[in-house]
Amino acid sequence: MATEFKPIMLGIVCNWCCYGGADLAGVSRFQYPPYIRLIRVMCSGRVDMSFIIRAFQNGTDGVFVGGCHLGDCHYVTQGNHDAINMVEMTKKILANIGVNPARLRLEWVSAGEGIRFASIMNEFAEQITKLGPLGKSEGIENSLLQLKLEAVNRLIPYLRVVQNERLQVRKSTEEEYKEYYASEECNRLFRELIADKITLSEIIQLLREKAFSPGDLASNLNLNLSEISRHLISSANHGLIRYDAGQKRYAIAQSNYR
Ligand code: FES
Numbered sequence: 001m002a003t004e005f006k007p008i009m010l011g012i013v014c015n016w017c018c019y020g021g022a023d024l025a026g027v028s029r030f031q032y033p034p035y036i037r038l039i040r041v042m043c044s045g046r047v048d049m050s051f052i053i054r055a056f057q058n059g060t061d062g063v064f065v066g067g068c069h070l071g072d073c074h075y076v077t078q079g080n081h082d083a084i085n086m087v088e089m090t091k092k093i094l095a096n097i098g099v100n101p102a103r104l105r106l107e108w109v110s111a112g113e114g115i116r117f118a119s120i121m122n123e124f125a126e127q128i129t130k131l132g133p134l135g136k137s138e139g140i141e142n143s144l145l146q147l148k149l150e151a152v153n154r155l156i157p158y159l160r161v162v163q164n165e166r167l168q169v170r171k172s173t174e175e176e177y178k179e180y181y182a183s184e185e186c187n188r189l190f191r192e193l194i195a196d197k198i199t200l201s202e203i204i205q206l207l208r209e210k211a212f213s214p215g216d217l218a219s220n221l222n223l224n225l226s227e228i229s230r231h232l233i234s235s236a237n238h239g240l241i242r243y244d245a246g247q248k249r250y251a252i253a254q255s256n257y258r
Contacts, residue, residue: 007061007128009036014044016074018066020111030118033125045079049090050156057149062103062128069108085168088181097148098140151201162193200231211251
């Protein structure tokens with residue numbers, strides 16, 4: 001008899017509102033799946049992209065981020081605006097590497113909204129259960145998925161700078177944020193500043209294991225040969241990788257081997 005898939009789920013919630021909502025759900029006996037593990041942080045603005053990527057690397061099937069409603073954050077910096085920027089950017093990155101962005105969800109829940117907290121958790125758990133294990137519904141083998149997640153993980157210091165300098169926006173409503181992150185302007189910035197860097201990071205990540213021919217790199221990363229060649233030539237020019245003409249393979253430059 002097939003056993004029902006029980007997802008691994010993580011919630012990272014702010015102390016002042018969403019955790020209060022979770023607490024109220026508990027004392028009010030509003031049921032939600034016990035396999036959703038909660039981690040409390042002081043503000044949703046404290047949640048870094050690295051927390052989410054690391055959770056997926058560790059096999060989490062769905063990640064929830066919960067904070068105070070916009071305008072209600074308990075800190076003068078209004079950290080929930082940082083949280084929405086970070087989550088929207090992370091969703092774009094997940095989509096870029098082939099992971100369903102619906103596996104990451106951000107919601108605002110006040111300390112008095114215990115029933116809302118429970119209902120969001122139930123709905124999210126049902127959605128993730130339907131999606132199945134991370135990578136399965138996406139059709140990505142685990143080894144490739146891990147490689148892609150690690151490639152993003154290594155890029156996070158760069159991504160933080162890009163987001164702070166070029167992509168961080170301040171809007172009034174959630175709809176305005178969603179509109180901006182779906183806009184052509186944002187997609188163009190993403191393509192110019194991030195998409196190529198992710199591909200390059202994936203190539204470097206694969207070359208950390210061993211030397212590859214361009215054709216093998218392309219088939220391992222499900223990319224076309226011309227795209228791979230463009231990255232290889234540019235990276236070799238920058239001294240990140242080297243070409244072994246005898247073996248007809250690219251390898252990582254020793255200075256870049258970490
Ligand atoms: Fe709750 Fe900032 S304190 S989001």
